[in-house]
Amino acid sequence: MSAIVVRDLSFTYAGAEKPSMENVNISIDKGEFVVFTGPSGCGKTTLCRCLNGLIPNFYSGNLQGEIKIDDIDIKGKSTAELATHVGFVFQNPENQLFSLSVERDVAFGLENLGIPREEALQRIRWAMEATGILDLRYKAPYELSGGQQQRAAIAGVLAMRPSILVLDEPTSFLDPKSAQEIVGVIAKLNRELNLTTLLVEHRLDVVSRYANRVIVMDKGKIALDGPPSEVYDDQARLIGIGLPRVTMLFHLLRRDGFPVARNPITVAQASDELRRLIRQ
Amino acid sequence: MISVENVSFNYPGGPEVLHKLNLRINDGEFVAIMGENGAGKTTLVKMFNGLLRPAQGRVAVDNIDTREKSVAQLSRNVGLIFQNPDHQLFAETVGEELAFSLRNFGFKEEVIQRRVTNLLTALDLDRYATSSPFVLSGGERKRVALAAILVWDPKHIIMDEPTIGQDYLQKDRLRNFIMQLGSQGKTVIIVTHDVEFVAECKPRVVLLSRGRVIGDGSAVEILTNSQLLDQASLVMPQIAMLMNELKDLAIPPAIIDAYSAREFLKNKLRQLIAVRPPKER
Amino acid sequence: MSLKFVEGFKFTRIDSPIHKLDPRAKFILTLGFFAASLMFTNVYALLIIFVAQIPGVLLAKTVSRWLRSMRGGLFLGVFIFAMNAIFGTSLVSSLAFTLRFFAIMSSFSFFFMTTSADDLGLALEQVHVPYSISFTFTTAVRLVPTMAIDAQTVVDAQRSRGLELDKGNFIKRIKNYIPILIPLIISAIRRSVELAEALESRAFGATEERTSIVTLTMRLPDYLVVLATIIGLALAVYVYFRVPLPTLVIPVQIPRIF
Numbered sequence: 018m019s020a021i022v023v024r025d026l027s028f029t030y031a032g033a034e035k036p037s038m039e040n041v042n043i044s045i046d047k048g049e050f051v052v053f054t055g056p057s058g059c060g061k062t063t064l065c066r067c068l069n070g071l072i073p074n075f076y077s078g079n080l081q082g083e084i085k086i087d088d089i090d091i092k093g094k095s096t097a098e099l100a101t102h103v104g105f106v107f108q109n110p111e112n113q114l115f116s117l118s119v120e121r122d123v124a125f126g127l128e129n130l131g132i133p134r135e136e137a138l139q140r141i142r143w144a145m146e147a148t149g150i151l152d153l154r155y156k157a158p159y160e161l162s163g164g165q166q167q168r169a170a171i172a173g174v175l176a177m178r179p180s181i182l183v184l185d186e187p188t189s190f191l192d193p194k195s196a197q198e199i200v201g202v203i204a205k206l207n208r209e210l211n212l213t214t215l216l217v218e219h220r221l222d223v224v225s226r227y228a229n230r231v232i233v234m235d236k237g238k239i240a241l242d243g244p245p246s247e248v249y250d251d252q253a254r255l256i257g258i259g260l261p262r263v264t265m266l267f268h269l270l271r272r273d274g275f276p277v278a279r280n281p282i283t284v285a286q287a288s289d290e291l292r293r294l295i296r297q
Numbered sequence: 298m299i300s301v302e303n304v305s306f307n308y309p310g311g312p313e314v315l316h317k318l319n320l321r322i323n324d325g326e327f328v329a330i331m332g333e334n335g336a337g338k339t340t341l342v343k344m345f346n347g348l349l350r351p352a353q354g355r356v357a358v359d360n361i362d363t364r365e366k367s368v369a370q371l372s373r374n375v376g377l378i379f380q381n382p383d384h385q386l387f388a389e390t391v392g393e394e395l396a397f398s399l400r401n402f403g404f405k406e407e408v409i410q411r412r413v414t415n416l417l418t419a420l421d422l423d424r425y426a427t428s429s430p431f432v433l434s435g436g437e438r439k440r441v442a443l444a445a446i447l448v449w450d451p452k453h454i455i456m457d458e459p460t461i462g463q464d465y466l467q468k469d470r471l472r473n474f475i476m477q478l479g480s481q482g483k484t485v486i487i488v489t490h491d492v493e494f495v496a497e498c499k500p501r502v503v504l505l506s507r508g509r510v511i512g513d514g515s516a517v518e519i520l521t522n523s524q525l526l527d528q529a530s531l532v533m534p535q536i537a538m539l540m541n542e543l544k545d546l547a548i549p550p551a552i553i554d555a556y557s558a559r560e561f562l563k564n565k566l567r568q569l570i571a572v573r574p575p576k577e578r
Numbered sequence: 579m580s581l582k583f584v585e586g587f588k589f590t591r592i593d594s595p596i597h598k599l600d601p602r603a604k605f606i607l608t609l610g611f612f613a614a615s616l617m618f619t620n621v622y623a624l625l626i627i628f629v630a631q632i633p634g635v636l637l638a639k640t641v642s643r644w645l646r647s648m649r650g651g652l653f654l655g656v657f658i659f660a661m662n663a664i665f666g667t668s669l670v671s672s673l674a675f676t677l678r679f680f681a682i683m684s685s686f687s688f689f690f691m692t693t694s695a696d697d698l699g700l701a702l703e704q705v706h707v708p709y710s711i712s713f714t715f716t717t718a719v720r721l722v723p724t725m726a727i728d729a730q731t732v733v734d735a736q737r738s739r740g741l742e743l744d745k746g747n748f749i750k751r752i753k754n755y756i757p758i759l760i761p762l763i764i765s766a767i768r769r770s771v772e773l774a775e776a777l778e779s780r781a782f783g784a785t786e787e788r789t790s791i792v793t794l795t796m797r798l799p800d801y802l803v804v805l806a807t808i809i810g811l812a813l814a815v816y817v818y819f820r821v822p823l824p825t826l827v828i829p830v831q832i833p834r835i836f
Contacts, residue, residue, distance in 0.1 A: 057435065058434060186462075189462060192490045193490060193492055193531050197532060222493070259468070262534065262554070263536065263539055266562075269555060270566075287539050288542040295566065
């Protein structure tokens with residue numbers, strides 16, 4: 018079942034000379050965990066903004082092509098309408114928390130949607146449990162760590178029950194341990210709720226293990242699209258994305274003439290591949 | 298030399314952020330100060346140019362107590378580059394942005410023009426000399442902010458989280474640039490939690506956690522110590538984790554980046570092939 | 579002057595009976611003090627109005643911050659006194675106006691110190707102020723400490739480039755604030771854009787029929803506070819019209835300059 022279908026999508030920001038995104042074609046099925054990456058300015062954020070209506074409603078410009086979410090054409094729909102289909106989590110936790118308590122913050126979207134109180138309270142509880150922050154419900158956002166704040170942001174979006182979750186570099190401001198934790202939470206939600214997940218990231222070493230698919234954009238176009246071990250090949254390196262270091266190691270070994278069979282993306286895979294090489 | 302002697306600090310009305318800290322950084326050293334968010338890293342470096350003064354203890358830069366000089370005087374030798382360039386960009390053109398500090402420090406106009414031009418070229422920003430800093434991209438603004446500090450050629454350079462929001466190519470360029478600064482004899486201090494970046498630069502690493510120094514040594518020593526890393530909310534570099542997995546293959550524990558790993562493995566594998574009896578292929 | 583003054587208007591979560599009061603009741607109380615302060619020009623009366631707020635401050639456990647904000651307002655207070663005296667008002671009246679300033683400032687400071695931005699927003703909503711207005715207001719209040727931190731960071735960053743804010747003549751000092759104001763304004767604008775994006779993504783404005791998971795209800799203590807305010811105001815009106823108050827006499831004559 019397809020969750021997102023993008024056909025020939027192009028967008029030029031108002032006042033810009035060149036399009037930020039050209040002729041993008043993607044099809045994502047329900048439940049997929051897709052990592053979106055590429056050098057700065059490649060168009061990945063632009064594409065994400067198209068998925069929840071920020072383009073063209075918030076960011077004006079020339080949008081062409083077609084987007085279907087859950088088989089419905091989203092042209093003409095506002096961001097508010099799309100919020101119940103596509104949830105969006107932003108980079109900076111500080112600027113996406115609106116209330117002085119976590120619970121009220123998670124409720125925010127539901128209050129905007131006019132969800133009756135009883136149902137709202139149920140959903141809030143569910144969302145906070147799913148993200149592991151139920152014990153933080155009465156705390157103020159400024160009392161939370163960065164990782165906890167991002168969990169609260171995810172809960173706030175989850176409560177609106179979207180079928181797709183888009184996260185734009187959610188680990189940017191987090192330290193390495195918190196980054197790993199939050200990606201773990203995102204992966205768990207993807208697995209347990211069959212929530213289609215689109216994660217924009219530079220830190221590929223953290224996220225690759227969970228992704229069933231990586232899409233690399235470069236200069237506004239889709240350059241690579243496939244499972245991580247296929248995508249993390251020479252071309253990806255040339256585009257300039259930060260591959261997991263173990264993958265880079267094996268690229269180097271392959272260049273040195275060793276018969277490397279595949280691109281490992283995790284430490285475990287790398288260790289296996291190395292032992293295999295040694296046995297040979 | 299920057300010396301921190303038994304320094305404790307707390308923000309007015311707040312808990313203690315730094316606790317009896319001792320640290321010494323020699324001229325020309327390359328140091329990474331790492332630790333979890335809230336460990337006190339930024340608070341510590343703000344003491345090096347006098348923005349903050351210790352509640353107890355003493356901070357001395359080039360043997361002068363920071364309490365004896367103003368921030369402007371200390372900044373002449375200590376350049377602090379803040380994390381978010383938007384907190385400092387304000388001028389009408391990039392050129393003016395760079396000239397700002399030189400005017401504050403009293404440089405002569407001809408010197409100012411020369412230095413600005415040189416630095417714009419060095420950081421590949423010449424074409425933006427007369428552009429407004431606000432129309433540049435995020436990465437370019439970060440370069441302008443960097444240029445605006447380097448333009449007065451401070452002896453000690455501190456960068457607060459220089460890798461946040463940067464992609465791989467930008468980080469690569471940054472790493473090369475830091476190496477260049479080092480070869481010019483500058484002291485370079487980076488505050489960061491980017492473990493892979495540090496693994497590739499291999500500076501001295503000072504690990505801070507909750508206002509205390511919990512580790513101080515080479516990048517290799519610190520980044521392979523999982524206990525310390527965990528305390529500071531950091532993660533071991535992937536290559537170091539891989540080397541851990543392969544302990545039984547007698548791999549030395551000093552490898553934390555891909556290039557060193559490749560060198561070692563290349564030789565090791567070739568050794569093994571040489572020793573092996575010839576096989577059918 | 580500067581930040582100490584602002585601190586007196588910042589909310590902190592403290593477990594006190596005052597903090598638990600309905601914001602509407604507290605606001606009526608504040609308005610009561612405000613009205614009474616405006617009514618009187620008698621020094622003794624204004625002194626009583628000012629002192630009458632102190633039990634509330636004690637109950638709210640915010641004494642030290644209240645004192646700090648009073649100290650922060652000292653500059654303005656002295657300014658008001660001086661301006662009045664120089665331009666011909668009697669010393670006694672100048673004193674009265676200064677006291678009035680402190681009485682009013684204190685009552686509003688007390689309100690904001692004990693009422694969270696969220697509760698304020700709820701109160702505004704429940705008296706049917708349009709949501710966009712009450713939200714704008716509470717967001718602005720919520721962002722004050724964040725912007726204060728931003729401001730400090732900008733000052734730090736520019737000082738690190740040799741900017742000296744305490745040197746130079748009057749004009750130079752004003753010019754020196756340009757490198758502070760511009761980044762601050764730009765940061766504020768960038769922040770607003772990010773906030774707006776996030777708001778849209780949480781379906782802000784999806785429907786006019788907004789619900790709320792929390793509702794404010796007035797309870798006995800709240801009604802008592804309202805009652806006390808009404809009685810206090812009534813008393814004040816009575817005293818104003820019927821009770822002759824002793825007047826303070828200061829036997830000093832300022833030479834008339836103007």
